[in-house]
Amino acid sequence: MPVLALETATLVSGVALATESALLAEWKLETTKTHSELLLPHIEMLLQAAQVEKQQLQAVAVSLGPGSFTGLRIGLATAKALAYALGIPLIGVPTLEALAYNCPAPGLLLSPFLDAQKGNVYQGRYRIENGRVVEAQPPRVIAFRTALEELIAAG
Known part of the structure; x- marks a missing residue:
């Protein structure tokens, strides 16, 4: 069962899917667009590319910072909403x-x-x-x- 990982502490937007033994897929992008514009579309593209349904996720991991205050807020809010909606654990990772x-x-x-x-x-x-x-x-x-x-x- 994969874990969805979100990184929004810096200008680089990063999402990844991993199991305990392997990285299944990863998407990183540095752009002038904000995390609020790109994070959800990136998650959707990653899940589609890896052929993983949201319901298959075991947990959501998210960077806790330090870093960009706005970027961290967007990442944390998105991770918390996904974990809550899917009924799975939320894991905070110090950046x-x-x-x-x-x-x-x-x-x-x-x-x-x-x-x-x-x-x-x-x-x-x-x-x-x-x-x-x-x-x-x-x-x-x-x-x-x-x-x-x-x-x-x-x-």
Whole structure:
């Protein structure tokens, strides 16, 4: 049974269908159009392309941020409405933690960034321990230059 995943924390609109063992389909698009214009059509296109009916979904996963306030609101509202309408679980996924999870480098400090505008970034720090992401520092907004200086000093 697939899980529908929604990513709206940044300018990139992302939807995916995955099972525990495989990515079934994925759609990502960066455009000037807003998530409110594209998210539902993207979900519909993805389900059709993967030949999955909404009723087959096991859960809906959605990015929790940090990120674009409006984008996150649209993603969260859409995910909550779908989960409620289909009677399936809603799973919140911290955005920076998910980025760290994609870099399985045990023993290293992982520090994903997202653009927070005006020379700032959203930054978290994580370590991979026993195959799990462990938060070393909670997400924060920091000047990009300062974040780099801190990472260089930390070695």
